[in-house]
Every structure is written in C-alpha cells, then in structure tokens.
Amino acid sequence: MSVDTGRPGILPASFVPDFRLVTLAALVALTASYGSVLYHVTDVVGGARLMIAVLLGSASLALAVGRVLRVRTAVFLTILLVGGGVTVYFVSVPASQRALISPARLVSDTVALLTGLSVLRLTQANVWALSVAPAPVFLSWYLAVRRHYVASVVVGGIALGLLVLTGDAGTFTTLLGVVGGAAVVGFGTLDRHGGTAAQVDTLVVLFVAMVVVAATLSIAPTTRAGPVLPDRSSPSGVTSFVDSGDSVRVVGTIRLSPQVQFTVESPVEEYWATGTYDRYTGSGWVRSGDTDPYVGRLGGPPGGGRAVTQTVTAETDLGAMPAAWRPTQVEGIPSGRVRVTDQGTIRPATTIDAGESYVVTSRVPNAPVEELRVADADYPEEVATQYTQLPSSTPDRVAERAAAVTAEADAQTPYEKARAIESYLESSKRYSLTVERPDGDVADAFLFEMDAGYCTYFATTMVTMLRAEGVPARFVTGYTAGERVADDEFVVRGLDSHAWVQVYLPDQGWVRFDPTPAGPRQSAERARLSEARQSGDPGVDTENSGGTTPTPTPTGDEGATTDATPTPAGNASVGTGDPGAIGDTGPSMSTTTDGGFELPSGEILAFWGVVLVGVGAAVRRTGAGRRAVRAVWLRRRGPRRDPDADAVRAFDRLAYLLERQERPRRTGETPRAFVRSVTSDARAHRILATYERAHYGDGVDRAAAADATDTVGELIRERTLPMRLFAR
Numbered sequence: 001m002s003v004d005t006g007r008p009g010i011l012p013a014s015f016v017p018d019f020r021l022v023t024l025a026a027l028v029a030l031t032a033s034y035g036s037v038l039y040h041v042t043d044v045v046g047g048a049r050l051m052i053a054v055l056l057g058s059a060s061l062a063l064a065v066g067r068v069l070r071v072r073t074a075v076f077l078t079i080l081l082v083g084g085g086v087t088v089y090f091v092s093v094p095a096s097q098r099a100l101i102s103p104a105r106l107v108s109d110t111v112a113l114l115t116g117l118s119v120l121r122l123t124q125a126n127v128w129a130l131s132v133a134p135a136p137v138f139l140s141w142y143l144a145v146r147r148h149y150v151a152s153v154v155v156g157g158i159a160l161g162l163l164v165l166t167g168d169a170g171t172f173t174t175l176l177g178v179v180g181g182a183a184v185v186g187f188g189t190l191d192r193h194g195g196t197a198a199q200v201d202t203l204v205v206l207f208v209a210m211v212v213v214a215a216t217l218s219i220a221p222t223t224r225a226g227p228v229l230p231d232r233s234s235p236s237g238v239t240s241f242v243d244s245g246d247s248v249r250v251v252g253t254i255r256l257s258p259q260v261q262f263t264v265e266s267p268v269e270e271y272w273a274t275g276t277y278d279r280y281t282g283s284g285w286v287r288s289g290d291t292d293p294y295v296g297r298l299g300g301p302p303g304g305g306r307a308v309t310q311t312v313t314a315e316t317d318l319g320a321m322p323a324a325w326r327p328t329q330v331e332g333i334p335s336g337r338v339r340v341t342d343q344g345t346i347r348p349a350t351t352i353d354a355g356e357s358y359v360v361t362s363r364v365p366n367a368p369v370e371e372l373r374v375a376d377a378d379y380p381e382e383v384a385t386q387y388t389q390l391p392s393s394t395p396d397r398v399a400e401r402a403a404a405v406t407a408e409a410d411a412q413t414p415y416e417k418a419r420a421i422e423s424y425l426e427s428s429k430r431y432s433l434t435v436e437r438p439d440g441d442v443a444d445a446f447l448f449e450m451d452a453g454y455c456t457y458f459a460t461t462m463v464t465m466l467r468a469e470g471v472p473a474r475f476v477t478g479y480t481a482g483e484r485v486a487d488d489e490f491v492v493r494g495l496d497s498h499a500w501v502q503v504y505l506p507d508q509g510w511v512r513f514d515p516t517p518a519g520p521r522q523s524a525e526r527a528r529l530s531e532a533r534q535s536g537d538p539g540v541d542t543e544n545s546g547g548t549t550p551t552p553t554p555t556g557d558e559g560a561t562t563d564a565t566p567t568p569a570g571n572a573s574v575g576t577g578d579p580g581a582i583g584d585t586g587p588s589m590s591t592t593t594d595g596g597f598e599l600p601s602g603e604i605l606a607f608w609g610v611v612l613v614g615v616g617a618a619v620r621r622t623g624a625g626r627r628a629v630r631a632v633w634l635r636r637r638g639p640r641r642d643p644d645a646d647a648v649r650a651f652d653r654l655a656y657l658l659e660r661q662e663r664p665r666r667t668g669e670t671p672r673a674f675v676r677s678v679t680s681d682a683r684a685h686r687i688l689a690t691y692e693r694a695h696y697g698d699g700v701d702r703a704a705a706a707d708a709t710d711t712v713g714e715l716i717r718e719r720t721l722p723m724r725l726f727a728r
Helices: 019-045 048-065 071-092 103-114 125-132 134-145 149-165 171-193 197-218 237-242 369-373 381-386 396-408 414-428 442-448 455-468 519-535 602-622 624-635 643-661 671-678 682-696 702-719
Strands: 247-249 260-265 272-277 284-286 291-293 306-314 327-331 338-341 346-348 357-364 473-479 483-486 489-493 497-505 509-513
Touching (some): 019 048, 048 134, 369 414, 396 442, 414 497, 442 455
Antiparallel strands (some): 291 338, 327 357
16 A cells, blocks of 8 residues: 655645636736726616626726737827826716816815725716726736736736825725735636645645634724723724714714713704715715805805804814704804715814814705695705715615605605604614614615614614605714703713704705604613713813703694704603714613624625635645644544455554554555565554455455454554644
8 A cells, every 4th residue: 555645735736726817817816806886886886787797898908908918009009098097087067067167176076085085985886886997907917918917916006095195995805805816816827837735735724824814903993983882892882883974884873971072052953064975875975076165154044043142162172063054154163164065964174173163054954844845856956966965775665665664654755754754763663772783785775774773873764765766865973952051052072963854845945854753762861961961070070050950842843844943753851862973871771683683794704714625725734734634534434344354444544653652654665675675563564464455366255354354443542642643
C-alpha cells in the first residue's frame, strides 16, 4: 500500500485550476460592490432596470473588444463615456437649476461628494448614477481582458472609493470590493506567472483574514452625542432622527432621555419641525438637494396662513433649529448662521449653543377641514414627481393594502385618503419603542410582519402608502409641543422628539398628519418623566417646569388636522412625545416579532460563511482535515465483510500506523519488506502473513480475518495517544 504524503491543498494536486476564470470571478465581485450601490440609487429614484443593462452592457463590450482594441483607444473611449455622462447629467438638470451651475459650484459639489454628500441627495441622482456607471465598468473589464490586473483593480477601486467617500457604500459592500480587488491581484498574478493548486488555499486564508479583521474593526463601538441614557446601549432617538441631518435611517430599539432640549415662547401649541425628507430608500429617508443661505423672508404656504412668532431658547447644544411650519423669518441670530433647505425648513450652519435664543415667525396654514376635504389632486408637476417617489423594489402588496384601505373608507380626495390611512395605522398597530429592525423595506415589514413600532415606523409607512396612492407626502422630524408651563411657554425634552407626515394639498400646501397612536404615548411620557424626577436625574426641568408631571389637556378636533390645528387625531395637546421617544417603560413593551425563530441577518450569515471557507482552507492547507479523517478511519473497526476484505483492511490500518510513526513506505517497496524493516513486533508480522494469504494466496477464513482485525486494533491502542496523529 502506498500512502500519499504530499502536502494537501484546497484542490487536488492533479487538478490544474483555470486562474483566469477565478480572476474574472473576483472582478465580478469588485464590480458588483460599486455596481450594487449605483443600482440602489436607481432603485430608489428610478431606472433600476436600465442600470442593470448599463452594467452588463459595459462589461460585455469590454469582453468583446478587449483583445482587438488598443489600450490608447480604450482609454479615449472611456474619456468619451465620462464626457457623455456629464453632458447627459447636465442636460437632465431642470433649467431653473441649470442656470445656477457654475465652475465654482461644480467644484464645490465635487468636494461635497468627496466629503460625505450622499449621491441620493443629488437632484437627478438616477441620471448621475447611470451616467457614471459605464466608464469604470468598461475600462476595468477591458484591462482585465488584457491581463493588466493591477490597473483593472485601480479603476474599479477608484469607483468604489468614490462611493465610500460619499457614504453610500456600506461596510459589507466595501469589504466585498476590497476582497474582490485583492483576489483579482492575487489570482491574476498566478494567471500571469503560473501557479499551482496548492497555492489557492493560502490566498483564500489571507482573503478571509482580511474580511475578519476589517469586519471586527467595523463593529467597534462608537460614541454617540446627544441626550442618551448612560445605562443603555440602544441608540438615542434624538441622535437617530431629530439631529440626523441629511438622512434618517429607521433603526430598532431606541431610548430617549427626559433632559430638556429647549424652551419655546409661543402663543399657540405647534409641532416644532427640524427636518423634512423627500426621498425614501426602503430603509430610511434622504433629504435631496442642497442648502442655501438665509437672505431674508421666506415664502409662506399657498393659502397664506396665520402668523405665529416663537422664541426658542436652547437649554443644551442643538444641532437643529426647531420651528413651527412654515418658517418665513428668522431673527436674533446672524443670518450667516442660518441655512434653508430645498424643502423649506431651516437649519443652523453651526451648533446653537446652550443659552442662545432666536425668534422665528411662521405662517401656519389655517384652512378649515371642510376646505381640505374637497381639495382636488391638481398637483404641480414638480411636487407630484418628487413626492410620489418610491423604490422600484417596493413590494406590490403595499400598494394593494393602501388601495384596500382607501376603498373601504370610500376615500376619494387626497385629504380623505390621508385620513383613511392615518386612522388605519392608528387602529391596527400598537406602539413600542422595543422593536427589532426588520430586513428589507421598512414600510412593507411594518404593514405585514410587525404589530408594533414607534413614530418613524408609523410615519414612514403612511408616507409610503400615500405615495402608492399617488398622493404627494413626505417624512418630517422634530418635536411635539412639549410641556406647557405657562400660557405661552413650553418646555421641550428629548422624549418629545417625534416624526410625522406632511401631505400636499393644492391651494393649501403641506398639511400635517400624525398616524402614531397618542394614548400609549401620553401614559408612557408621564411615567418616564415621573421616574426621572423621582430619581433626581439632572436637566429634566427648568425653573418653571419643576413640579408635578403634566396632565394632557383634552384634544380639540378628533380628526386629522392641518398645521393650523394644534391637536391632530389622537394627539394630546401637552407633552405628547413620540412613543418611541419616551424611553424604555418596562417589560410591557412588546417586540415586533411573532415569537418564532428568526435567522440572523444576511450580512452575519455571509460573514460566518466566509469564516467557514477560511477555516476549511486552513484545515486543507495544513492537512489537519485529512489527518482527522484518517485518525477516525484508523480507530474504526469498520463493517464486517468477507474475510479477505477484512484482512486487507486490517493490513491497510497497520501500514498507515507504521508510516505515520516510523517512516513512509518507499516507492517499489513490498509490504513484507516495509513491515519487517520498521518493526519486529510478532503481532505485526502475523497481520502481514494474513494479508499475504488473503491478497496473494488462497484466502483466509473468518477466524483469521477476525484475529487480524482485533490485533491491529490492539496495536493502535498501544502505540497511539488521542492527539498524536494530529500533531504530526
């Protein structure tokens, strides 16, 4: 018997892999990393199918012309693709915005992209993505066809790096690109200079080590700013959606602190808006467009509205400028510190420090409900296009459910549809701050898989359902009125942070709706504030607010309202913080799961899959796997077969034992010569004699075969320790 003692590899030694195919497969991973980000942009904004065609077409073109097109010609063609893409994007920008484009603006926008401006914030994000996609894909694949693998990775790496700088490429996507690029270089080197199958497992182990190290570093805890309770690991809602800037990602469990954020002097109660978001990504919200300097009075709502003046005083550092919708004038703070978004909200250019005050005059719509109810669907084209957008991957059942809800309520006008969906969500879903963030589309999951959530889930789902019905709607963050401490003064805490919905009604503008149930919010807020006061937590009261926990005053209109009506359906008029913003109120809060077994996320499964591949490669590379199998085989008697076969198996086990402990059997060395040269044990010679009769002679009987099997088992037990074979 001859035992293969060559060093094992992840592939058989006799197999000669096609490293070129492996290299191109790795390039697919690199291309998929940045291509998936560009696809996501078009999925959100529009043109996802066209993006797939562009990516596949660019790669196919490179494969077709790679061997016949000279490098200079290919580079020139790439420049043409870049220039053509820029031209297409420029032409797609609305004429009103195109007039604002200047060389300085182009430079500033480029710098903004390279320093964290998400591609999704671009006005024509889908056109931008479709315009830039062909060039890197074509050139990267062309260079790979020409076997210029390093240059190919550089091109693809630049494309991925740009999307990393914009913040659009996540950790998993970045890892996929990095590992894919490293694999292109590694396997490409083997392709160009020759390599063996045994080298593959070494590369695999290195790639897996890269993934593990990078993934480990990416999950290191970060420090969050804002009023977060120190004994909780869940993210602060204030940080999550009130001060989140240009984007909001719907998260899982949150807990907000009861610390005072600011006070407001206002003759009426209002919701104090801080941010408005128009672009739904399926997992959160993005505010498209740029901010402009505040240069004086801003336009009010189409219907005029009544003037409401508010004086806001920061009690802690604020990253937002709360104000009633719609703000038209800001005083008490230098205009250079105020920015205005394309959606009409105001933002501070620098942090509002504790103790600073500013005065905002807002024009609050005050049309009666009767007028709102009969408003038609004659929307401006720009509003209809921008605020009915939904990702193309949104499941059809969301629109089907929205249609069923409005049909059951016999809702015909936009206002009636908004009221129907608002009432449906209020009555069909419970509120809970303790939720598991779902995978996939948030609105779809909340409608069909979750039974509870907090304000961001309710508001996101209502906007999605309205848009599915063709009604322009958007996602708004800010604070509810807070605690009334005087006729015209309100104290607003972190637990008052909230998210709600604005619906566009012709001749009136943006009208507020709030689908989050109010009853549980009120009791949870009172309990949380009372708990904080009893515990002596600092910063939960001002000079005017210290005292008993506020009791909500009765609501006015029990239906949904405009911004002119301070008490939307189901909302308390005092201290009506978001349920998810109240904080953890104890075990009574339910989760969104149904109690069944939940698989880990796709990223976690992929990570552990990569780890298993690495472990397998390492085991094969070191030979531990084969030795482990052999160790089990050596100690296992095996099924009883015919005597001759049992005798041969007994000798095979003896030969393997002697080869591992003495020396390998030489080429051409007979079994008899090998056994007699390495051992003088009579039992081994008896097993050899039985083997020779079975293999070369007339055969053996059952007794002789059983004796050989038992004897080799005895030798194995005597000559081995449990781990000895693994250590050799």
